[in-house]
Amino acid sequence: MxxxxxxxxxxxxxxxxxxxxxxxxxxxxxxxxxxxxxxxxxxxxxxxxxxxxxxxxxxxxxxxxxxxxxxxxxxxxxxxxxRLALPSWFREYVEFEAAATAIRTYQAQTLYGLLQTEDYARAVMRTSRHRDLDGLVAARMERQHILTGPKAPDIWVVLDEAALRRRPADNEAMRAQLQRLLDYRFDPKMVIQVLPFSAGFPASLDGSFTLLDMDEGADFVYSEGVGSAQVMAHPDEFKQAAFRYDLLRAAALSPGDSAELIASLLEEL
The missing domain is CATH 1.10.260.40 (lambda repressor-like DNA-binding domains)
Structure with a gap:
């Protein structure tokens, strides 16, 4: 216990x-x-x-x-x-994430942390100028172990096209990152869609958010602000966020067309 x-x-x-x-x-x-x-x-x-x-x-x-x-x-x-905020911003969220049976996420600015390569993660985190950059990167890579465990969650990712076009200075790092996204086409527990610029304004103008489905306890919505995070576990708020997520999925390219767009961006590098 x-x-x-x-x-x-x-x-x-x-x-x-x-x-x-x-x-x-x-x-x-x-x-x-x-x-x-x-x-x-x-x-x-x-x-x-x-x-x-x-x-x-x-x-x-x-x-x-x-x-x-x-x-x-x-x-x-x-x-x-x-309607609480997480006790100490992100650390406790990782424990909830590891226990989730399904994860649905919309990412507006950068690629989803669970899908990032080490070099891409380092480039993203370097912008925060944190003193322990190596520790942050290692922690993010450690999180990704849930993708290959016996209880790996089902994951549905909607990526804004902006997240794919915002690249680190190192083109090789972005090549490896885009290739990883393409490799997930063959993962039965992973779906990746791209929300193209042509779709107009997204259903979530507030930015990125993640829905976690739990096998026990309440499901909840997670979103981040500047140096903080917010969790909503009220059923009405979860239902509203889930409906917004469905709108994003409906406006996004199909998984196949999304893969084609990612492949074309890879060819440009």
């Missing part, structure tokens, strides 16, 4: 929610498995929620109120949890 001893309740609404679940569970002398049985979920999910590694659903919150007789306190806290 996940370790609950390192959780700081003040870190975020999600951490506070998890600590309250743990406090009431221990007060009633229930194990995580016991509570999971009453909530019709696994004990592991209870542990993940207690350690802020999964988002609770509203049904989970309501169930806790009934079991612990807390007069709706979990239900009142849940909307805040569902």
């Amino acid at each position: 996940p370790n609950t001893t390192d959780l700081d309740p003040s870190k975020s609404p999600l951490a506070f929610f998890g600590s309250e679940v743990r406090r009431h569970r221990e007060k009633t002398e229930m194990t995580q498995k016991d509570l999971g049985g009453k909530l019709y979920c696994s004990g592991a999910l209870v542990g993940y929620i207690e350690t802020a590694k999964r988002f609770p659903t509203d049904e989970f919150a309501d169930g806790c109120d009934k079991i612990f007789e807390t007069d709706g306190s979990f239900g009142r806290l849940w909307p805040l949890v569902a």
Whole structure:
């Protein structure tokens, strides 16, 4: 089971929610498995929620109120949890990403991190002038291990044409990057589409965002700002983002035509 001893309740609404679940569970002398049985979920999910590694659903919150007789306190806290920002920007997101069963992402400016080559990632990250560039690149490459694991998620990527035409100074790095995108044509768990300039204004003028489908806990939307990130786990917000994503997919080139465009850009280098 996940370790609950390192959780700081003040870190975020999600951490506070998890600590309250743990406090009431221990007060009633229930194990995580016991509570999971009453909530019709696994004990592991209870542990993940207690350690802020999964988002609770509203049904989970309501169930806790009934079991612990807390007069709706979990239900009142849940909307805040569902609209929280990640506890420490990106580090925790990687854990959610690794546990996702499906990932849908729209990338407006650069290529999706899970698809980047090392040289391309280095060129992108160099612009931030971070002192530990090697460490950042290594961490990004480590993230990509989920693509080849036994529980690799299904991934659907919509790339704005601008992301393909914005290139590092090193043409060889871009050649290798475009070739990697083409190689993914043969991956049964990967779909790549390009949203061409000819499609006009994209359905997401706000920029890039990612939808993560989880096998346990609430699905959520992830987006980034300047030095920060936002997560939306409320079902209505997820539904709205998913509809926007469907519009992007509909406006994009087919996977085959997208591959042809990528190949033509490769030939230009």
